[in-house]
Amino acid sequence: xxxxxxxxxxxxxxxxxxxxxxxxxxxxxxxxxxxxxxxxxxxxxxxxxxxxxxxxxxxxxxxxxxxxxxxxxxxxxxxxxxxxxxxxxxxxxxxxxxxxxxxxxxxxxxxxxxxxxxxxxxxxxxxxxxxxxxxxxxxxxxxxxxxxxxxxxxxxxxxxxxxxxxxxxxxxxxxxxxxxxxxxxxxxxxxxxxxxxxxxxxxxxxxxxxxxxxxxxxxxxxxxxxxxxxxxxxxxxxxxxxxxxxxxxxxxxxxxxxxxxxxxxxxxxxxxxxxxxxxxxxxxxxxxxxxxxxxxxxxxxxxxxxxxxxxxxxxxxxxxxxxxxxxxxxxxxxxxxxxxxxxxxxxxxxxxxxxxxxxxxxxxxxxxxxxxxxxx
Numbered sequence: 001x002x003x004x005x006x007x008x009x010x011x012x013x014x015x016x017x018x019x020x021x022x023x024x025x026x027x028x029x030x031x032x033x034x035x036x037x038x039x040x041x042x043x044x045x046x047x048x049x050x051x052x053x054x055x056x057x058x059x060x061x062x063x064x065x066x067x068x069x070x071x072x073x074x075x076x077x078x079x080x081x082x083x084x085x086x087x088x089x090x091x092x093x094x095x096x097x098x099x100x101x102x103x104x105x106x107x108x109x110x111x112x113x114x115x116x117x118x119x120x121x122x123x124x125x126x127x128x129x130x131x132x133x134x135x136x137x138x139x140x141x142x143x144x145x146x147x148x149x150x151x152x153x154x155x156x157x158x159x160x161x162x163x164x165x166x167x168x169x170x171x172x173x174x175x176x177x178x179x180x181x182x183x184x185x186x187x188x189x190x191x192x193x194x195x196x197x198x199x200x201x202x203x204x205x206x207x208x209x210x211x212x213x214x215x216x217x218x219x220x221x222x223x224x225x226x227x228x229x230x231x232x233x234x235x236x237x238x239x240x241x242x243x244x245x246x247x248x249x250x251x252x253x254x255x256x257x258x259x260x261x262x263x264x265x266x267x268x269x270x271x272x273x274x275x276x277x278x279x280x281x282x283x284x285x286x287x288x289x290x291x292x293x294x295x296x297x298x299x300x301x302x303x304x305x306x307x308x309x310x311x312x313x314x315x316x317x318x319x320x321x322x323x324x325x326x327x328x329x330x331x332x333x334x335x336x337x338x339x340x341x342x343x344x345x346x347x348x349x350x351x352x353x354x355x356x357x358x359x360x361x362x363x364x365x366x367x368x369x370x371x372x373x374x375x376x
Contacts, residue, residue, distance in 0.1 A: 003161045004170040007106045008235045010095045010154055019091040020162045026084050027163070034077055035312070041073045042308055061302070061310035061326075065318075068311065082319055085136045092159045093138065096151050104148040110234035114242035115219075117233040119226050123247055128273045128324070129224050136321045141202060141225035153231020157203040168205075171239075175266040175297055175369065176206035178354045180213040183295065183371060187350075193217050193261035197287065199250040199280070199296075200224075200268035204232030204243060210264070211241045220260075222248040251279035258289040265296045269372070270328040277331070281340035284374065294337075294374035297352070301329040301370070333372045347374045 003009065012020070042064065050058050050067040058064045068074040096103065111117075125142055133140040137159065139152045160172045168174040176198075184191055193214055198207040201221035211219050221243050223229050229245045236243045248254065250265075250272075263284050269277055284294045302310050317326040337347040350371045 002170065003158070003166070006235060007110060007238045008103065008150065008154060008157070008231055010099050010103060010158060012095045016091065016095045023084060023087045023091050024162060024165050026087070028165070030080055030084060034080065038068070038074060038077055038312060039308055041071055042068055046071050058307060061307045061314050064307045064311035065314065078315065078319055081315070085320060088159060088163055089136065089138055089155065092162055093155055096154045096158070100146065100149070100151050103150050103154055104146065107150045107230050107234035108148055110237045112237040112240070114237055114240065115233065116244045117229060118246040119229065120247045123224070123249065125224050126249060126251070126276060128276060132323060133321050134271050141223065141228050144227050148230065149227045150231040150234065151227060152225065153203045153228040156228065157205065157231070157235070160205070171208070172205040173209050174354055176209035178352055178369060179264060179266070179295060179297055180209045183350070183352045184213070188293065191293065195260045196220065196262045196264070197222070197255070197260045199263065199265040201232055201245070202228050204236050204245070206266040207232070207243055208236060208239065208241045211243060218244070220244045220246065222246050222250060222253065224249060251276055251283060253283060253287065255287055257286055260287050261289050261292045263287060263292070263294045267298055269296050269298050270322065270325050273324055274327055274331060277328070278336055278340055281337045285341035285376070288376045290376055292376045294372070296372040297369045298328065299370060337372065337374050342374045346376070347372070
């Protein structure tokens with residue numbers, strides 16, 4: 001499956017595409033051929049050495065990581081993973097840098113009068129976003145290098161497609177489609193929200209499915225970064241979707257009380273500090289109308305996962321600019337939501353398959369997400 005083109009997507013030369021193909025092949029090789037060896041060297045070398053030195057098994061993922069950290073194989077695995085991430089962004093970024101002026105101009109001229117864009121130059125970017133280039137993406141979600149810049153929006157849009165090797169769909173919208181098709185349509189078939197809010201929308205890839213699923217709803221989307229919002233707005237307009245984008249912090253928005261019937265996010269909550277998450281949950285409770293739904297999609301926690309697997313998952317916390325990747329998994333998200341104002345018993349963790357219904361009517365399932373679902 002090829003990525004669906006639109007005016008905001010950069011065009012690429014033969015050599016640029018070849019570099020991206022190499023990055024995909026390298027990441028696949030690491031995942032299938034190199035990563036399995038980490039568990040082998042843990043069982044054969046790191047674990048016995050730890051027991052010799054400490055007289056007992058590593059008790060948790062932190063001690064497993066410490067036991068592995070001095071092993072040359074683990075260091076090689078970690079190094080090539082980090083290098084592949086840098087190669088991903090540099091490979092995709094070359095084409096975007098070459099076309100930065102043109103992309104900015106396309107964004108300025110893409111307004112079709114469907115939705116809207118509201119930016120706030122005085123918005124204070126919180127430290128957990130301002131000080132971290134999330135998943136080592138240069139500039140994070142806020143990098144801005146010229147007037148009207150949309151570069152990091154394009155970098156995210158194309159980079160996600162290359163990283164996922166197309167498994168997120170031609171529009172990188174699989175998570176939004178999964179919530180709409182595999183959760184809302186299944187568990188809440190009669191739900192008909194009037195207003196929808198997507199928190200942390202980035203390029204708007206997961207926002208647009210809600211426009212399709214609920215054509216009579218007013219769809220809003222917020223993010224901290226002006227460049228990604230410019231890109232998201234222009235992309236939505238070019239694709240014929242009406243979304244109202246605004247630059248806001250999900251911890252404290254300017255929307256009225258009880259303004260939304262559905263509030264969602266997609267792979268966002270692991271990028272926020274625990275304190276920020278608590279404020280975000282409280283804001284969701286304030287914004288939800290009676291009978292409304294909150295659904296935050298992210299990856300599963302560590303419950304029931306062995307410490308070695310936890311340590312391998314937790315690699316991103318330390319080496320891929322994802323400092324809250326592990327802490328989010330340690331949080332009791334249900335209890336935190338109740339503490340933020342949701343009624344006890346009104347918040348659950350649910351699992352939803354990712355993947356969409358194909359034209360054949362069959363379900364193409366590629367994985368699963370954990371949903372934090374709150375009801376008012």
